Amino acid sequence: MNARILPYVLILPVTLFLCLFFLYPFVLVSKQAFSTGAGFTLDNFREVVSYWKFPISMQNTLLLAAAVVPVQLALALLMATMVNKMQKGRDIVLYIWTIPLGISDLAAGIIWLAIFEQSGFLNSMMSGLGIVDQPVNFLSYQHPGVVFLAIALAEIWRATAIMLVILVAGIGLIPKEYYEAAEVFGASPWKRFTRITLPMLRPSLQTALVLRVILAFEIFAVVAALGGTLFPVLMGETYAYQFDLLNSGAAAAMALIILGISIAFTLVILRVLRVPKGATI
Amino acid sequence: MARIEIKNVAKTFGAYQALHDINLTIEDQEFMVLLGASGCGKSTLLRIIAGLETATTGEVWIGGRRIDNLSPKDRGISMVFQNYAVFPHLSVFENIGFGLRMQKLPNDEVTRRVERTAGLMHIEQLLKRYSGELSGGQRQRVAVARALAMEPDVILMDEPLSNLDALLRMEMRAELKGVLAESKTTAIYVTHDQVEAMSMADRISVMHQGEIVQAASPIEVYRNPSAEFVAGFIGNPPMNFLPAKPADSGKWAVAGQMMDGPGGGSASLKFAIRPEDLRLADTGFKAVAKVVEPLGAHLLVTCEVDGQLFRAVLDSDLKVKPGEVLTLTPQPDRVRWFDPQTTLAVA
Ligand SMILES: Nc1ncnc2c1ncn2[C@@H]1O[C@H](COP(=O)(O)OP(=O)(O)OP(=O)(O)O)[C@@H](O)[C@H]1O
Ligand SMILES: [Mg+2]
Numbered sequence: 001m002n003a004r005i006l007p008y009v010l011i012l013p014v015t016l017f018l019c020l021f022f023l024y025p026f027v028l029v030s031k032q033a034f035s036t037g038a039g040f041t042l043d044n045f046r047e048v049v050s051y052w053k054f055p056i057s058m059q060n061t062l063l064l065a066a067a068v069v070p071v072q073l074a075l076a077l078l079m080a081t082m083v084n085k086m087q088k089g090r091d092i093v094l095y096i097w098t099i100p101l102g103i104s105d106l107a108a109g110i111i112w113l114a115i116f117e118q119s120g121f122l123n124s125m126m127s128g129l130g131i132v133d134q135p136v137n138f139l140s141y142q143h144p145g146v147v148f149l150a151i152a153l154a155e156i157w158r159a160t161a162i163m164l165v166i167l168v169a170g171i172g173l174i175p176k177e178y179y180e181a182a183e184v185f186g187a188s189p190w191k192r193f194t195r196i197t198l199p200m201l202r203p204s205l206q207t208a209l210v211l212r213v214i215l216a217f218e219i220f221a222v223v224a225a226l227g228g229t230l231f232p233v234l235m236g237e238t239y240a241y242q243f244d245l246l247n248s249g250a251a252a253a254m255a256l257i258i259l260g261i262s263i264a265f266t267l268v269i270l271r272v273l274r275v276p277k278g279a280t281i
Numbered sequence: 282m283a284r285i286e287i288k289n290v291a292k293t294f295g296a297y298q299a300l301h302d303i304n305l306t307i308e309d310q311e312f313m314v315l316l317g318a319s320g321c322g323k324s325t326l327l328r329i330i331a332g333l334e335t336a337t338t339g340e341v342w343i344g345g346r347r348i349d350n351l352s353p354k355d356r357g358i359s360m361v362f363q364n365y366a367v368f369p370h371l372s373v374f375e376n377i378g379f380g381l382r383m384q385k386l387p388n389d390e391v392t393r394r395v396e397r398t399a400g401l402m403h404i405e406q407l408l409k410r411y412s413g414e415l416s417g418g419q420r421q422r423v424a425v426a427r428a429l430a431m432e433p434d435v436i437l438m439d440e441p442l443s444n445l446d447a448l449l450r451m452e453m454r455a456e457l458k459g460v461l462a463e464s465k466t467t468a469i470y471v472t473h474d475q476v477e478a479m480s481m482a483d484r485i486s487v488m489h490q491g492e493i494v495q496a497a498s499p500i501e502v503y504r505n506p507s508a509e510f511v512a513g514f515i516g517n518p519p520m521n522f523l524p525a526k527p528a529d530s531g532k533w534a535v536a537g538q539m540m541d542g543p544g545g546g547s548a549s550l551k552f553a554i555r556p557e558d559l560r561l562a563d564t565g566f567k568a569v570a571k572v573v574e575p576l577g578a579h580l581l582v583t584c585e586v587d588g589q590l591f592r593a594v595l596d597s598d599l600k601v602k603p604g605e606v607l608t609l610t611p612q613p614d615r616v617r618w619f620d621p622q623t624t625l626a627v628a
Contacts (some may be wrong), residue, residue: 058498060538070519176360177364178366180366181360181362181368181379182368182379183332183333183352183354184331184333184354184358185359185379185380185427186380187354187383187385187432191383195379199370199371200369200370206458206513214327275370276411277413278410278411278413278414279371279411279412279413280369
């Protein structure tokens, strides 16, 4: 077959698939977001943005992403470096570390609820040790910091592994000779990490960060389980518009706002971590 | 002062013994070439000296200091890697300056040294490029420049010019040698190119299957190979061998000829002569010419003597046809003898 059209023929099936199951629903959602029954309008957007819960749920979502993603990145890098250094047992450790990936986000939220709730592990442990006289309700409006911390911990526990697997694969691709050369030319282990591993890992870092940041903006089930209505986030509000208030136009507008934020961050990440032409392995 | 002493170094990879009991001293400012066939352990020895591989047994000393337990950066060495290891994410400038940046030298000093070494390697016009935009030979020169920029006591080079074209290689060889002599650097240079070894080395160490067979000056290695392996490895084409049997009155019978040879009553020996030390004469070996190759400067004739392969380098004006029978006589003072049992030279 003609070499010029062959690539297009090869991506045709996936293009059709995406059009049917992604582009078409996307167009439908956009139509819903930009109309209230009488032609094009921005009313839905005006409505959701001016609602009093919008700024706080936006702030919570961004704060959570800002707290969780950097910790996950650091942890994933540390774990990936450790796994990569291992001779024996590497696969076992990797499997164990990735177990949380197999647990749904709601289940993960419930696991952490079992730890933090009034009759949970944390309370029994603390009263057992005599730190508190009677169980404390951590996940209440009196302890907003603890609620935030619980959600952040659950997210870190649940979703660090997705970055880990991407970074392990990326680190494994860096040829050993570069580390040897760096060592001979006087780079300490830390310098080898910052001057060799990090720059050469940029493509994997891009993928891991984009994936993780997008997922962070979509956080929902973990928050629902641990924070309930105490900690409103964008996705939770979208759900509320659709199923509690039965306002699908507003829900669609929220969905598009989340999409817009995700795209903006993706572009920033791709730009910051770009690899100059000719500088690939 | 950077005298390198390698004492009883051996290396095994699993069950495979890559190096057997290596003992070698490289004098301060000496240019030592490690020469040997692929897989004989040259890179392994170099990597042990650099600290990238740990010797199974043995010690390495540099400048009177035992260094085999130090990390590579504390050994006062720099290295040109066989596969270059030019960092793909850094420009040529930053590659050459990598070690200098690690030493936290001031910017203008880094620039000065990078530009100087890049000039020596003729890559000053490439400083802004990435390694993905370089040819193999250019990458190799970046690797050499990076090692030179460190101005080390000892430089370890693993086939640093293997990827250059013949002309550039000849030029680089001379320049590299000059630079290292001027900077009083002790150098270990790995190659499997004999011409390179002969032309650059103060001394050549010929390696074979993880052992150093002979370590001597180029002319010594060429004229007086200490073992049959060296004789058959060095020289292009290498030495000719013929079996010799003891004959009457202390002489040796070689392909029907009576020759003066070593005494000592050995049962048999091997006679050896370099192809260029043979002349056409009235008496000598009867050689049937098989292949005649005019090489410009001279004529390479591959023949058969007594059923053995035998090569002669003759004057290029001679007309020799395949099938012709030549009478070849060896130059007496160039004849060497080897003991087939020990494969070592016999005086
Ligand atoms: N990490 C390793 N594990 C197992 N065997 C190895 C390892 N490194 C080298 N060897 C073996 O040790 C022997 C010597 O290898 P080395 O790289 O030193 O050869 P060399 O003389 O540099 O060859 P070349 O001229 O092809 O570069 C080879 O047989 C090789 O297969
Ligand atoms: Mg090698």
